[in-house]
Amino acid sequence: MIIGTENYLAVSLLLFVIGAVGVLARRNLLVVLMSVELMLNGANLAFAAFARARGVLAGDVIVFFVIAVAAAEAAVGLAIVVALFRKRGTVNLDRFTSLHQ
């Protein structure tokens, strides 16, 4: 069987949707951050597959930039998790409601 762009897109869609379910259903801030990483990976895979389908290497460059921004996002996000944990002593998202009051 020949592996086409559709197969790669199906895997990337599954990764993205599983990550989205993680963001929506989990209340642990650390796991939500990891689910966001999963969603970014799904998008990256789609970029790389489309780059092959269209024969343009620009998709690879975009994935490189996405990975760089994701690294910055992970560092800042985890620093915020640590700061919140110091302040509140929990990583439960449902407890962070001070803007809501």
Next chain:
Amino acid sequence: MESVLFWILSVVAVASAVLTVSRSNPLASALSLTVCLVAVAGLFATLSAHFLFIIQLLVYAGAVMVLVIYVIMLLNLKEREMKALGLSGPRVFVSSLVAVFVVALLARAQSGSGGFDPVSPVLDGSARRVAEIIFTSYVYPFEVVSILLLAAVVGVVVLGMKKF
């Protein structure tokens, strides 16, 4: 051979992604996510995106996951709290509905588009070819990313020092 590799890597990627969102212990989630990232790196390799394969392993499976695991161990959550933050029935139901909706929408959009061109193995994503594009057409975004990383480093240090 290629197709066998593709199926193995994609099954590993999807299965470890499911484990990432379903485990109640964040450390188990992080290790599953690492497996998933390595599998996605393998998928990049099957697309002949060699540069992305190396970057994915070094930056994602290496640096980012070490940071995540470091923070998980730093926080040292109690067993009771981890259990309380696991998956709950109603939330899973609602978010699965959203997921099915998104999948149906995209499947419909894809069937209407009349298919894609096949993956061309001739496109060589080696570091030399990617670098040629980055340092010609994308040189300004590249510089902006370096400023972004500097800003992130400064921001993380400030967040780490300050007492809120």
